[in-house]
Amino acid sequence: MIYNQETQLTQGVITRLTKSEIFLELYKQLEQSAIDAFDLPSDGSAISRMERMAQFSSLRGRIKYCREVRALLQHQPKIDGNFAVIPSDEMIDMLRGLISRVKAPAKCYDIAVKRRDVLTARMEDSVCSILLDMRRRGITSTPIVNENDRVIGVFSEDAVISYLLDDGIGTETLDDRLTISDISTYTTAFKRGHIIFRFISKDFSVYNAEKLFYSSLKNGERIGLLLLTETGQKNEPLLGIITPWDIIIP
Numbered sequence: 001m002i003y004n005q006e007t008q009l010t011q012g013v014i015t016r017l018t019k020s021e022i023f024l025e026l027y028k029q030l031e032q033s034a035i036d037a038f039d040l041p042s043d044g045s046a047i048s049r050m051e052r053m054a055q056f057s058s059l060r061g062r063i064k065y066c067r068e069v070r071a072l073l074q075h076q077p078k079i080d081g082n083f084a085v086i087p088s089d090e091m092i093d094m095l096r097g098l099i100s101r102v103k104a105p106a107k108c109y110d111i112a113v114k115r116r117d118v119l120t121a122r123m124e125d126s127v128c129s130i131l132l133d134m135r136r137r138g139i140t141s142t143p144i145v146n147e148n149d150r151v152i153g154v155f156s157e158d159a160v161i162s163y164l165l166d167d168g169i170g171t172e173t174l175d176d177r178l179t180i181s182d183i184s185t186y187t188t189a190f191k192r193g194h195i196i197f198r199f200i201s202k203d204f205s206v207y208n209a210e211k212l213f214y215s216s217l218k219n220g221e222r223i224g225l226l227l228l229t230e231t232g233q234k235n236e237p238l239l240g241i242i243t244p245w246d247i248i249i250p
Contacts, residue, residue, distance in 0.1 A: 020083035026095040033102040055206040109202035112240030123181040149237040159186035201232035
C-alpha cells in the first residue's frame, strides 16, 4: 500500500498529512492501544514494555526500530520545515498491523503445543517407558489422561524421585514393572511443593498467561505447565499445553 499523503479533517479544514505525520499518528494510536489492552502506565514506556512481551518476541527488533524512528521524528528539529526521516510504506503498514494485533490479542491456543503433539501418559503405562520418552523430547513433566482424554494428574521426574526417596527404594529397582498407577499419590495432585499446574481456557490471552507465570514466581511458586481445555475446567478433554519457555522471554 502506498502512502503518499493522507487527509484529515481538523476544525472543518482538510489538511494533508505527510508519511512522517501518518507514522507519528499511528504510533500514538499504538501506544494508547497498548495502554488500554495491557493495563500499562501512560508514562511513555508502553511500547518498550510491549516490545518485551512474549507474544511480540518475533517483532521485537521491528518495534524497537519504530521506537527509534519515532524518537527521531518527535524530538529532533526539522530541517527547513521538513522531517529529516520519511518512514517507509512497510513501516507504516507494520504499525497498522500492530494496532490490530494489540486490539485483538493472541490466545493461548494460538501458541500452545496442540494435543496431537503432546506426550501424555496413562495410569497403566510403565514409568521407565514414559521417562525415556520424556528424555528423548527434552521435557521433565507431562499430563496423565484417562480414557476420555481428561487430565487426571501430571507425571514428572520429581514425582519419581519423591516416590523413590519416600519409600526408601533405590533407583536400581526402577524397572518396567513399576507403573504410573503405583506412584499415583505423587502424580494426581496439581501442586507439588513450589510447582503448580494450572488449567486455563483455550481462549485465555497470551498476555494474561504471561502475568500468571510472573505472579506465581512472586508468590514463591512456579507453574510447571498450563493445561488448556475448552473453558478451563479439568473435567474437559485436553486441547494443548504451554510451558514457561513458551511464555517467559529473558
